[in-house]
Amino acid sequence: xxxxxxxxxxxxxxxxxxxxxxxxxxxxxxxxxxxxxxxxxxxxxxxxxxxxxxxxxxxxxxxxxxxxxxxxxxxxxxxxxxxxxxxxxxxxxxxxxxxxxxxxxxxxxxxxxxxxxxxxxxxxxxxxxxxxxxxxxxxxxxxxxxxxxxxxxxxxxxxxxxxxxxxxxxxxxxxxxxxxxxxxxxxxxxxxxxxxxxxxxxxxxxxxxxxxxxxxxxxxxxxxxxxxxxxxxxxxxxxxxxxxxxxxxxxxxxxxxxxxxxxxxxxxxxxxxxxxxxxxxxxxxxxxxxxxxxxxxxxxxxxxxxxxxxxxxxxxxxxxxxxxxxxxxxxxxxxxxxxxxxxxxxxxxxxxxxxxxxxxxxxxxxxxxxxxxxxxxxxxxxxxxxxxxxxxxxxxxxxxxxxx
Amino acid sequence: xxxxxxxxxxxxxxxxxxxxxxxxxxxxxxxxxxxxxxxxxxxxxxxxxxxxxxxxxxxxxxxxxxxxxxxxxxxxxxxxxxxxxxxxxxxxxxxxxxxxxxxxxxxxxxxxxxxxxxxxxxxxxxxxxxxxxxxxxxxxxxxxxxxxxxxxxxxxxxxxxxxxxxxxxxxxxxxxxxxxxxxxxxxxxxxxxxxxxxxxxxxxxxxxxxxxxxxxxxxxxxxxxxxxxxxxxxxxxxxxxxxxxxxxxxxxxxxxxxxxxxxxxxxxxxxxxxxxxxxxxx
Numbered sequence: 001x002x003x004x005x006x007x008x009x010x011x012x013x014x015x016x017x018x019x020x021x022x023x024x025x026x027x028x029x030x031x032x033x034x035x036x037x038x039x040x041x042x043x044x045x046x047x048x049x050x051x052x053x054x055x056x057x058x059x060x061x062x063x064x065x066x067x068x069x070x071x072x073x074x075x076x077x078x079x080x081x082x083x084x085x086x087x088x089x090x091x092x093x094x095x096x097x098x099x100x101x102x103x104x105x106x107x108x109x110x111x112x113x114x115x116x117x118x119x120x121x122x123x124x125x126x127x128x129x130x131x132x133x134x135x136x137x138x139x140x141x142x143x144x145x146x147x148x149x150x151x152x153x154x155x156x157x158x159x160x161x162x163x164x165x166x167x168x169x170x171x172x173x174x175x176x177x178x179x180x181x182x183x184x185x186x187x188x189x190x191x192x193x194x195x196x197x198x199x200x201x202x203x204x205x206x207x208x209x210x211x212x213x214x215x216x217x218x219x220x221x222x223x224x225x226x227x228x229x230x231x232x233x234x235x236x237x238x239x240x241x242x243x244x245x246x247x248x249x250x251x252x253x254x255x256x257x258x259x260x261x262x263x264x265x266x267x268x269x270x271x272x273x274x275x276x277x278x279x280x281x282x283x284x285x286x287x288x289x290x291x292x293x294x295x296x297x298x299x300x301x302x303x304x305x306x307x308x309x310x311x312x313x314x315x316x317x318x319x320x321x322x323x324x325x326x327x328x329x330x331x332x333x334x335x336x337x338x339x340x341x342x343x344x345x346x347x348x349x350x351x352x353x354x355x356x357x358x359x360x361x362x363x364x365x366x367x368x369x370x371x372x373x374x375x376x377x378x379x380x381x382x383x384x385x386x387x388x389x390x391x392x393x394x395x396x397x398x399x400x401x402x403x404x
Numbered sequence: 405x406x407x408x409x410x411x412x413x414x415x416x417x418x419x420x421x422x423x424x425x426x427x428x429x430x431x432x433x434x435x436x437x438x439x440x441x442x443x444x445x446x447x448x449x450x451x452x453x454x455x456x457x458x459x460x461x462x463x464x465x466x467x468x469x470x471x472x473x474x475x476x477x478x479x480x481x482x483x484x485x486x487x488x489x490x491x492x493x494x495x496x497x498x499x500x501x502x503x504x505x506x507x508x509x510x511x512x513x514x515x516x517x518x519x520x521x522x523x524x525x526x527x528x529x530x531x532x533x534x535x536x537x538x539x540x541x542x543x544x545x546x547x548x549x550x551x552x553x554x555x556x557x558x559x560x561x562x563x564x565x566x567x568x569x570x571x572x573x574x575x576x577x578x579x580x581x582x583x584x585x586x587x588x589x590x591x592x593x594x595x596x597x598x599x600x601x602x603x604x605x606x607x608x609x610x611x612x613x614x615x616x617x618x619x620x621x622x623x624x625x626x627x628x629x630x631x632x633x634x635x636x637x638x639x640x641x642x643x644x645x646x647x648x649x650x651x652x653x654x655x656x657x658x659x660x661x662x663x664x665x666x667x668x669x670x671x672x673x674x675x676x677x678x679x680x681x682x683x684x685x686x
Contacts (some may be wrong), residue, residue, distance in 0.1 A: 145639055148553040148595065159595045160552040163680040165574075202576060204642040206557035304669045315677050323670035329662070390655050397662070 044205045054152045056143060058135035062224040063127040065186070065232040066113050067239045069105075072126040076106040083108055090124060092117035118235045120228070125235035130220045138221030141214050149204060154225040157316065166203065166322065167315045171222045174231025175312065178334035180346075180353040183362045185240040186232065192219050192240075198338060202331035243353040243362075248345065248367045250377060257344070261378020262286075269293030273324040273359060276302035277382060279400060303400050314356030322358050327379050328386035328393050335383070342383060348376025448625040448650070449605035451532035456606070458524055465517050515610050526676060533669060536620045537586040539686055544582055549591040550680055551598035551611040554640035556631060562664035568681035570646070570671040571664040577646030579631065582656040588620040600633035602648060608634050616685040623650040 040153040066072060083131060089105040103124050105115040116127045122236035143152065149168040156170030169176060179187035179195055187195075193215055199207035210218070223232040231237065250257035265275060266283050268291040276283055280302065287295045309321045325332050334350055337343040354362030354374045363372055386393040447453050486492040497506070537544050546567055550557040558579045562571035573580075581587045589602055591611040598611045602621065609619035631646035651659055672678065 147636070160554075162594055163550070163557070163678055164552075165675075167677050204552070204576065206554070206640060208640075304665060307669060307672065309672065315675075318675060318677060320675055320678070321670075321672040323666070326666065329666060390651065390659055393662075394655075394658050 041079075052054060054143070056136065056139050058132050058139055058221070058224070061221060062130045062135060063114075063116060063233075064130055064220065064222075064223045064226075065234065065237055065239060066126040066128045068125050068236055069103075069115075069123070071238050072106070078204070082110060090115045090117060092119070092124075097380045105147055118229075121235045123235045125237075130224065134217055135224055136219050137214075138217035138219070138224075141210065141218045142221050145208060145210060146218065154222065160204070161315075164204070165320060167313055167320055168205075170314065171225040172231075173312070174226050174229055174237075175356045177355045178350065180242040180334070180349040181240040182243050182355040182364070185238045185355040188239050188241045189216060191241055192222075194338075195334070197402050198334065198336060200333040201336065202333060242349055243364050245345075245348055245352045245364065249370045250344075250373055254377060257374045258381045259379035260371065261374035261376070261381070264291075264367065265378055266366065266375050267291035267293070268363075270375075271302050272299065273306050273308060275305055275326045275328075275381050277396070277400070279402075286344075303397055308359035311359065324360070327382040328396065331387070332383065335380070342380055344373065344380045346376075346378035347379045351375050351379075417611045425646050431483060434548075445604050447604065447605060447606055448623060448627070448629060449607065450624045451528075451620040451621065452604075452606040452624070454528050454532050456526045458521075458528055461524060462521055465521065469495060469513065470516065512685060533619075536588060536618050536686070538587075541682055543585045545587045545590050546684065547579065547581070547587060548681060549589050549611060550594060551591065551600070551633070552594040552604040553596060554633075554635075554644040555639050556600070556644070556646050557680070562662075562667055563660055564664075567684065568679075570673070571668050571682065573660075573663040578649070579629070579646065580649040580656075580659060581667075583623045583626045583652055584652050586620055586622045589618065590682070591619065592682075597635050598633050598637050598639050598644070601634035602629065603632065604629040604650075610635060616682065626650045626652045 027149040050263060067075065067140045083106040085104065086107045087104045088102050089107060091099045092101055092103075094100050096332070100122075103115060103117075106126075108114065113126055113128050115124050117124050131138070135283065142154075147158050148160045149158045149164070150156055151161065151168075151170065154171035156168045158168065161168045166177075176187055176192070176195070178200060179191040181187045181191050193212065196208050196210070196215055196219075199205050208215075226232045232239075241308075250260075263286050265271075266278060266286045267288060268298070269287075271277075271283070272293065276298075278286070280298065283298065283302070284295060287293060288387075289295050305326050307321050307323050310319045311322050313320050313322070323330075332350075335342050335347045337346055350360075352362070352364040352369075354360050354364075363375075386396055406630045444456070444459075447456055484492060495502075497503070522561050539546070546561055548559040548567060556579075556662070558573075558575045559567065560573045560575075560579070560581075561567050562569065562573050564571055573596040589600065589609065592608055592615060593613045595613060597613070599608060600611055600619070601608045604625075605621040605623065607619060609617055611617060627650055629648040629650065632650050633641055633644040635641075637644065
């Protein structure tokens with residue numbers, strides 16, 4: 001007897017259920033198409049490989065650059081308990097066993113850092129031995145957290161990297177846009193940790209919640225991807241922390257900083273690539289001719305940024321283009337501090353260090369630190385006043401376009 | 405029944421009444437606060453109220469049946485429990501009377517709850533959720549969504565109204581749409597299954613690799629709303645969220661013009677790998 005109502009329910013459901021399937025069955029067709037594509041492809045393209053198709057274990061220890069000979073000297077002097085100066089520390093020999101040269105240098109009492117000779121470059125630099133176990137740990141975490149975009153082997157072309165602009169970094173190149181260490185330098189571990197912890201706004205590079213230990217392992221693995229003679233295997237490379245632009249000279253005069261920033265921004269011709277944020281007439285007033293830009297010779301439409309083609313960031317061999325941000329429209333990548341607040345310091349550091357391979361030069365050295373700070377304040381002011389505020393921005397643009 | 409009343413009044417009421425009364429009083433007073441704080445945000449799409457009313461209907465029906473079941477459980481527990489000189493016994497409910505009772509309850513529950521909800525739900529699905537405006541509907545706003553680990557790529561047509569052209573506005577984790585126009589999505593994924601979730605619009609639709617799914621909504625309120633991923637898609641699933649900006653009619657054309665101009669400025673004709681538009685699926 002109890003079975004009867006159950007039967008009723010089942011029968012009623014069976015009558016109604018086909019109604020569910022009819023309107024929403026586009027997935028079924030798509031699924032078939034997906035299967036067909038899979039069968040017709042004999043070999044998977046690089047971005048389609050699955051993690052299990054990659055050997056996670058790193059078999060060899062890696063010697064990774066700590067610093068070049070000269071820069072390391074300064075670091076070692078600062079830590080006399082760990083490093084002692086030894087005359088004739090390294091005497092590299094050629095194939096026949098004859099001593100080629102003699103190098104004085106610092107010996108690490110912990111034994112991790114060594115002065116090593118590179119026969120190709122015929123020069124020495126300080127390298128640190130990173131164990132294969134540590135690199136394997138780094139590779140495991142890398143596959144877990146990074147590989148979907150940066151590729152299983154660090155080539156910047158993972159499964160999810162397709163069509164992404166800007167493209168994810170190819171770690172074999174050893175160039176990074178927002179480590180803020182200067183365009184010619186390699187970033188220190190701490191600079192890379194900072195970048196990963198803060199993320200890059202407006203891209204899928206989020207602030208990642210890895211532990212510091214995991215992160216440092218991943219960073220060692222990323223460094224070990226440098227091919228011979230380049231990146232962290234290049235004896236001439238200089239590893240640096242964020243560029244030093246000194247103390248904030250504008251603490252008590254933010255308005256003064258913004259006003260000075262407006263002048264510097266337009267005088268040195270930032271509007272050659274980024275938009276100009278004052279009228280052409282005002283630009284004429286500002287430009288002195290000494291900032292590197294000639295009076296009167298400006299781009300046609302200063303309200304739009306100008307694309308930089310042919311940058312050093314490649315996707316499958318093609319050098320991609322980069323649109324410099326319009327600060328009133330785009331989100332900037334690395335303008336926030338660890339607390340997530342828009343920071344004049346961070347913006348000024350980006351300006352000071354430049355953005356490697358993108359067309360943004362290193363301004364540190366080309367203008368006083370005080371002016372770099374002023375640009376930081378000015379850009380922060382632009383973002384705070386106009387970004388995400390359509391009406392305020394429309395009013396500014398209408399003014400710049402002469403009422404159009 | 406008299407025995408039940410006397411039982412309850414005798415002992416249990418004394419220690420049950422005070423907390424029960426407190427609970428009832430506080431619930432009644434703060435129900436609105438609880439809904440405001442923990443309940444869903446007010447619907448921001450034209451069809452949102454439909455789904456909210458379906459949700460309320462289900463909650464009410466289930467609530468009522470829960471109370472009925474509770475009473476039916478409590479009454480025999482209190483009436484037939486063990487007492488001095490009487491042993492409680494367990495009944496398997498095998499008598500004809502019990503079977504009839506079960507059958508009647510099942511049928512009533514099915515007709516009142518399941519059938520009612522089913523009919524309402526099918527109506528909502530047919531008339532709202534599945535009722536995607538045809539591509540030639542005037543004023544339709546098409547959006548292509550390419551989900552990935554762990555971000556939303558959006559492509560909107562720009563001023564020319566055509567997808568797959570250089571002035572397409574391409575954004576990551578940010579989508580700007582006009583109010584009062586049907587927004588139609590084509591969704592797919594690069595890697596694993598994601599699910600586009602616009603909680604304020606009461607819209608959720610999977611993005612499957614190898615398939616193009618269609619969904620739509622029409623915003624009834626302007627403002628900034630959440631875009632979430634509702635399908636566990638890997639380590640950074642929790643970070644995969646964005647912002648939906650619904651612009652008032654007056655602001656949208658100016659926004660679209662600027663966005664298209666910047667898209668054209670960023671367009672690199674030789675960068676074929678950057679393209680990902682597809683033929684529109686109805």
